[in-house]
Amino acid sequence: MFRQALAGLACATALTAPAIAQTFETETGSVTLVPVVEGLQSPWGMVFLPDESMLVTERPGNLRHVSADGSISDPIAGIPEVVFEGQGGLLDVALDPEFETNRYVYLSYAEPGDEAGTNSTAVARGVLSDDMTQLTDVEVIFSQQPKLPSALHFGSRLTFDNEGYLFITTGERSDAEFRVQAQDLDSHLGKVIRILPDGSVPEDNPFVDTEGALPEIWSYGHRNMQGAAFHPDTGELWVAEHGPRGGDELNRIVEGGNFGWPLLTEGTEYSGDPINPPQELPDDLVEAERTWVPSPAPSGLAFYTGDLFPDWQGDAFMGALAGTDLIRIDLEGEEVLGDEFLFGDDFPHRIRDVTQGPDDALYLITDADPGQILRLSPAQ
Structure with missing residues (x-):
């Protein structure tokens, strides 16, 4: 159903203009990129529902239901108060693994603190009504501490193993x-x-028995992770992480691992000044699987497992903000063989999120106001 519906989206009323397809030549063949939803306000995260429609977040604080024909709903009621400032706002969205029976939806967002001007990343969950119009029984299940006067670096990807x-x-x-x-x-x-x-803490988390440690922590030494996905074969978590000026990273997360920030990085301060490591470094720092200098500014991350692109099975796909592109990370199992920037230097869109759809196409969110959802498929 979804594939057939999206094939006709050039005429959908949700679109502000006719959908114009673009064709790109990649290392494995030609692909077509077409807008399937337009008119979103600074979208950030998306998730497919069992009926092949979507939930999409907008940073100003709106959660939207996007039907399979591309129609955008009014804002869903019941969203927690968010700080829409800088990089903050309503950010990621995820479904409970048992969504079809409990209808729990999880949202990450910039949560205001008690002290004026402070905030931090928080996660709330609520029950989505059958008519997709409201969240009820909303509760905060995680609130990052401490809350600080900053509008930057919220991280905020959500994913279930x-x-x-x-x-x-x-x-x-x-x-x-x-x-x-x-x-x-x-x-x-x-x-x-x-x-x-x-929101409760698993008993086998690595720092549960460490004096003074927050028991929710799984790994540390990160800067700003805006992409996260589980490897389809190993079940390990991989993240896409913003470095400073240069030094963006793709990391395979190790339980209890220290990933080095800000002790060690391949990047520099935004001023161009070096980030000098201390004379003695911890001997257990986890090395990145891949780094990029200069920075493409990585965002959403997804592993491809579908049949529509057989040559891409097992590869990872990462959005790029400064790089305005979609990056294919060529993987052989867990070994990174290289990468490919699919759309080239003239591509104008910052890609905020990427996910595999139920039709095995790749769906991309553009970081803009108005923003789009784009569908990537093999060229016909």
């Missing part, structure tokens, strides 16, 4: 005064978080 644990990526809030807390286990800044769907 096959055992039903929820993983949350957080940022270290950017400022040199704050970012050192990425190395501190008594702070949620710059961490991968692992919790149960109700």
Whole structure:
């Protein structure tokens, strides 16, 4: 149904202009990119529902239902208060693994603090009504501590593993005064978080028995992870992580691992000044699977498992903001063989998120106001 519906979206009333297809030549053949939804306000995250429609977040604080024909709903009621400032706002969205029976939807967002001007990443869950118009029984299940006066580096990707644990990526809030807390286990800044769907802490988290450590922490030493996905064969979490000026990373997450920020990076300060490592580094730092200099500014991340692009099975796809592109990461199992920037230097759109659709096409969110959802498929 979804494939047939989207094939006719050039005439859908949700579109502000006729959908214009673009064709690109890739290392494995020609592909077609076509807008299937237009008119979104700074969209950030998306997830497909069982009926092949979508939920899409907009940073100003709106959650939208997008039907399979591309129609955009009014804002869904019941969304928590968000701080829409800088990089903050309503960010990612995920479905509970048991969504078809419990209808739980999870949202990450910039949550205001009690002290004026402070905020942090938070995650709330609520029950989506059958008519897709409201969330009820909304509760906050994670609130990053400490809350700080910053409008940057919220992280915020949400993803469930096959055992039903929820993983949350957080940022270290950017400022040199704050970012050192990425190395501190008594702070949620710059961490991968692992919790149960109700917000409780699994007993086997790596720092549960570490004195002074926050038990939700799964890994640390991160800067700003805006892409997260589980490898389809190994079940391991991979993240796309913003470095400073240069030094963006693709990381395979190790339980309890220290990924080095801000002790060590291939990038520099935005001023161009070096980020000098301390004389003594921890001997257990986890190396990145891939780094990029200069920075493409990575965002959403997805592994491809479908049949529509047989040559891409097992590869990862990463959005690029500064690089305005979609990056294919060529994988042989867990080994990174190389990468391909699919659309080239003249592509105008910042890609905020990427996911595989039920029709095995790839769907991309453009980071703009108005923003689009684009469908990538083999050229006919």
